[in-house]
Amino acid sequence: MRAYWELGKSSFRRHSTYRTAAVAGAFTNSVFGLIRASLLLSAITTAGGAIGGYSAMEAATYVWLGQALLAPLGLFGNAELAGRVKSGDIAVDLSRSVNLTASYWAQDLGRAAFDVLPRGLPPLIVGALVTGLAMPGTPGPYLLGFVSILAAVSLNFLGFFAINLLSFWVLEIRGFWMLYMVLMNLLSGFLVPVTWFPGWLLDFARATPFPSMLQTPVDILAGRTDGVESLAMVGVQLLWLAVLLVVVQVMVRFGSRRLVVQGG
Amino acid sequence: MASPRATSSLTSRRATSSRAGDPHAPVTNFVLLKLLVSARLRSQLAYRGSFFSDVAGQVLLGLTEFVELYAIVHNVSTFGGMTLAQTLLVFGLASVAFALGDLLLGETDSMSETIRSGKLEVLLVRPLPVLLQLATSDFQLRRVGRLIFALAALAAALLLTDVHWDPAKIALAIITPLAGAAIFCALFLGAGAMQFWILDGRQFANAFTYGGRYVASMPGAALFFPIQIFFTFVIPATLVAYAPSLVILELDGPAGIPAWTGWLGLPAAVVLSGLMLLLWRAAIKKYTGAGG
Numbered sequence: 001m002r003a004y005w006e007l008g009k010s011s012f013r014r015h016s017t018y019r020t021a022a023v024a025g026a027f028t029n030s031v032f033g034l035i036r037a038s039l040l041l042s043a044i045t046t047a048g049g050a051i052g053g054y055s056a057m058e059a060a061t062y063v064w065l066g067q068a069l070l071a072p073l074g075l076f077g078n079a080e081l082a083g084r085v086k087s088g089d090i091a092v093d094l095s096r097s098v099n100l101t102a103s104y105w106a107q108d109l110g111r112a113a114f115d116v117l118p119r120g121l122p123p124l125i126v127g128a129l130v131t132g133l134a135m136p137g138t139p140g141p142y143l144l145g146f147v148s149i150l151a152a153v154s155l156n157f158l159g160f161f162a163i164n165l166l167s168f169w170v171l172e173i174r175g176f177w178m179l180y181m182v183l184m185n186l187l188s189g190f191l192v193p194v195t196w197f198p199g200w201l202l203d204f205a206r207a208t209p210f211p212s213m214l215q216t217p218v219d220i221l222a223g224r225t226d227g228v229e230s231l232a233m234v235g236v237q238l239l240w241l242a243v244l245l246v247v248v249q250v251m252v253r254f255g256s257r258r259l260v261v262q263g264g
Numbered sequence: 265m266a267s268p269r270a271t272s273s274l275t276s277r278r279a280t281s282s283r284a285g286d287p288h289a290p291v292t293n294f295v296l297l298k299l300l301v302s303a304r305l306r307s308q309l310a311y312r313g314s315f316f317s318d319v320a321g322q323v324l325l326g327l328t329e330f331v332e333l334y335a336i337v338h339n340v341s342t343f344g345g346m347t348l349a350q351t352l353l354v355f356g357l358a359s360v361a362f363a364l365g366d367l368l369l370g371e372t373d374s375m376s377e378t379i380r381s382g383k384l385e386v387l388l389v390r391p392l393p394v395l396l397q398l399a400t401s402d403f404q405l406r407r408v409g410r411l412i413f414a415l416a417a418l419a420a421a422l423l424l425t426d427v428h429w430d431p432a433k434i435a436l437a438i439i440t441p442l443a444g445a446a447i448f449c450a451l452f453l454g455a456g457a458m459q460f461w462i463l464d465g466r467q468f469a470n471a472f473t474y475g476g477r478y479v480a481s482m483p484g485a486a487l488f489f490p491i492q493i494f495f496t497f498v499i500p501a502t503l504v505a506y507a508p509s510l511v512i513l514e515l516d517g518p519a520g521i522p523a524w525t526g527w528l529g530l531p532a533a534v535v536l537s538g539l540m541l542l543l544w545r546a547a548i549k550k551y552t553g554a555g556g
Contacts, residue, residue, distance in 0.1 A: 020464035034491055035478055039336060042486035046340045112296040130488075172314065178321045181464050191332045198338055199332070 003098050010264070011110030025071055026122035031095035032125050041191065051144040052195035057134045057225065062193055064127030065218045072112045072120040073152050073214060075190060077160035079177065080104075091261040100256075101161065101248055107149075108157040134221030144230045145221035151237040152217045155209060158244040159184065165248065168255030183208075189215030203207055209240035215237035290409065293396055300400040308405045322409025326359060330417060333481065344483030349424035351483055356418030357505035358481035360443025363411035366549055369449045370407065372456025373399050373473060376466050379459065384555055388393060394548060409500075433512050439530055444480070444504035446533035452475050452500070453540040457547035476501040485518035492520025500532040 006146045015022075040059045044051055054062060070076075081104065084090045093100055127133055136142075163180050166173050183190060187210035194215055205211055215238055220230045308315055330352075337343045337351055346354070378384050378398075387397045418441075426435065455469030462468060479487065479495045484506040487495070495501040503519050510517045511526030 018464055019461060021467065024462070024465040024467035028467045028471040028475070031475050032478070034488065035475060035482075038488040038491055039486050042344055043336050044342050046342060049404055051339045175314070175317045175321050178318075178325065182321070182325050185327045186331060192335045196335050196339060198335070201335070 004102055007098075007103055008106040008110035008113070011107035012114045015111050015114040019118070019119070022118040029067045029070055029119065030123045030126040033064055033127060033203050034130065035066070036191075037063040037127070041131070043131065045193070052193055052197075053224075054193055054195070054239075057132065059193070060127065060131035061134045061222050062218055063181040064123055064131070064133060065189060065221055066214060067123040067127075068120040069149065069152075069217060070190070071215065072116040073149065073217070074076045074108060074112060074156040074160070074162050075188070075214065077156070077163075077181070079164060079173070081161065081164035082173050085164075085167040085259070088261045089248050090259065094256060095258075100252055101245075105154065105157055105163060109153060110142065134222065138223075140227060141220055141223040141230070144227075144234060145217060146229075148217040148220045148234050148237060151241055153233065154241055155213045155237065155244060158241070158248050161214065162248050162251060165255055168251070184210050184213065187211065188213045189218070195197050209244065212237040268475035285338065296392060297396060297400060298404075300397075304400060305405055318406035319409035319412075322406055323413045324446075326363075326410050326413030326417070329359070329481065330355060344486030345515065346483045346485075349421060350509065350515075351422035352417060353425055353513065354483055354505045354509045355481045356414060356441055357444065357509060358477065359414030359502050360411065360441040362420055362448050362477045362480065363407065363414045364441070364445035365448025365452060367404070367407045367411065367413045368369065368371065368399055368445070369395075369452040370404075372452045373402060374466070375459040375468070376463050379463065379551070384551065388548075388551075395453075421539075427512055428514070435506055436511055440505065440508040443529040446537055447474065447500055447504055447529070448473070448476070450533065450536040450540040452543050453537075455544040460547035460550055472499050475499075476504075480504040481507065482506070484521045485552075489518075489520050492518060494537040496521050497527060500528070500536060503529045503532050 005164050036062050040054075040063060041056050043058045044054070044059055049055065051059070081090070081093075085094060093103075096103070124133065159180065163173060166176050170176075187194065187205040187208055189205075189211055194202055194211050197205060212233075216233045219225055220233060225233060331353055333351060334348075337348050341347075342384050343351055380388075384394070387394050387401075390397065451473045455466075455473045459466055476495070476499055479491075479501040483491055484496070484502040493500065496503060496507070503525060507517065507521055507523070507526040508529055509515075509526075510521075510523040515523065517523045517525065
């Protein structure tokens with residue numbers, strides 16, 4: 001356990017050295033937030049009040065929380081593992097006395113811990129100034145929101161990790177990566193809340209783990225759901241977490257048997 | 265020196281193949297461009313399965329971009345003063361422009377990677393403009409998938425909207441995707457140039473390149489007023505598709521994007537391209553190698 005804690009800490013330090021990147025990311029996420037907020041608010045104004053259960057203020061809060069959590073939750077993913085399979089460095093990873101999945105997971109949590117303030121706070125400040133935010137006044141949503149964020153970081157990590165692990169079988173994961181990104185962006189509620197979708201697409205989205213990766217923590221944090229409902233949503237997240245964990249473990253097990261590392 | 269010899273061998277090879285009548289024709293950048301691009305294309309087509317799945321992925325990407333717009337529009341009768349078919353026209357024009365720009369210069373988006381890995385030095389020592397090499401180094405035919413979807417969306421929009429065509433509108437409809445492509449090329453160029461100064465700041469540029477794409481494909485009237493002004497007169501994203509669509513559809517624009525701006529696409533493309541080329545030159549001059 002100690003080793004994973006240290007890995008997480010060193011990953012935190014590693015990401016804290018790229019400060020310009022954090023500033024740039026926060027800037028871009030704020031600009032996108034302005035664009036997204038204006039589009040959603042314009043539609044809500046035309047519709048006369050609310051769409052998909054979101055009033056103007058709630059939709060604005062949804063956008064800004066989403067933009068703030070985008071980077072910490074790890075919605076961009078990283079292809080480090082696939083690169084290491086390609087270069088053969090994966091042999092070093094596999095010979096370490098730590099679990100492959102857990103060591104990368106710990107590092108991703110360290111990254112998320114750093115990203116949350118420098119990349120998360122600026123969009124929220126911009127949002128509070130431009131449209132205002134409707135945040136709950138009780139501690140409950142924040143506590144449960146924290147758990148939900150942890151679950152969502154882990155879900156995003158495992159999702160991308162599974163795509164990375166495909167590199168044990170195929171030479172080039174780019175096609176799978178893109179397919180995953182496209183589906184995840186759409187179905188996680190990152191672009192518009194999934195409740196805005198037409199019925200058939202909403203049903204499809206709810207049958208996937210993607211809404212648990214972004215929309216769930218955002219809705220819980222914004223206090224849109226009451227205690228019981230929020231708990232149920234976190235339950236769904238944990239269920240998906242278990243499913244993805246099994247998938248990833250099976251992939252590691254069978255994939256590493258297939259792996260051929262040249263030389264080294 | 266190796267370079268003149270390499271050039272002359274290229275000349276002779278071409279002379280024996282397609283231009284046998286003119287063995288001493290100078291090897292222009294255009295000839296080299298054709299040679300480089302066709303070599304790239306052949307190599308990409310070599311792996312059929314992988315190529316077609318990539319193209320399909322790009323089509324899917326375009327499709328989800330449309331679903332993103334549809335997910336908003338299907339909830340309301342008009343979005344930013346436009347019907348679904350009219351927003352499809354904006355989306356189609358913007359997508360064609362972006363797909364072309366991305367195909368040509370999308371590579372400069374990852375300039376910081378090229379600089380950091382030392383690849384730029386390799387490009388600099390070759391006797392060809394760096395920009396030309398960048399445009400061909402990763403000429404991804406799979407990005408054509410995006411263009412195919414964009415053209416289909418545009419065609420559908422033209423069928424579904426009721427346009428009273430006249431010569432001026434026809435001219436505008438032809439100029440618009442090309443001017444839009446030039447605007448995106450210029451934005452990508454600026455994004456690449458910027459990364460010479462801010463190596464870790466790739467995401468800064470994304471606000472203008474991908475942010476520009478996002479704005480361009482949406483009805484501009486749905487944006488906050490200051491955003492309208494910024495993305496029309498500073499970063500001319502709404503001039504790519506929305507403003508010309510106002511003219512074609514005979515609609516009134518919002519306060520920040522009056523309908524007359526529909527004709528500003530081409531001039532904006534020329535001015536922006538000029539400025540960004542200057543910036544690019546300054547960036548290349550500024551570049552200091554790390555002794556690679």
